[in-house]
Amino acid sequence: MKLLLDTCTFLWAISEPDRLPQRVVDAILAQENEVFVSAASAWEIVIKTGTGRLEFRGEVDRFVREQREAAGFAPLAIDEESALHVSRLPVLHRDPFDRMLVSQAIVHGLTILTPDPLVIQYPARTAW
Secondary structure, three states: OOEEOHHHHHHHHHHOHOOOHHHHHHHOOOOEEEEEEEHHHHHHHHHHHHHOOOOOOOOOHHHHHHHHHHHOOOEEEEHHHHHHHHHHHOOOOOOOOHHHHHHHHHHHHOEOOOOOHHHHHHHHEEEE
């Protein structure tokens, strides 16, 4: 299965894994699954760090890249098809980062690992 981590899921996986349900941990660790972190999540983390909503020791760009790579998660670029697909989504969620994750999941056939009840309402595969 191809999994896409929601931003909070990525952050919890690398720094607070006890916050994740065991089935999510099992899915992330399963050898047969490919796990992706979107550039949209990296962007969201950078913005939230810049506004003081998140804090990291050192440079945030290095932190995100190094933690993603150390965990064995693959990067997922924001492509034109996914960006344009956002226009087809109902406005259930106003967060542009989450809307991009939903679009990427639909376009690329990914399952989003997310606790967000608004994301779960979209026609994308989700798990938690």
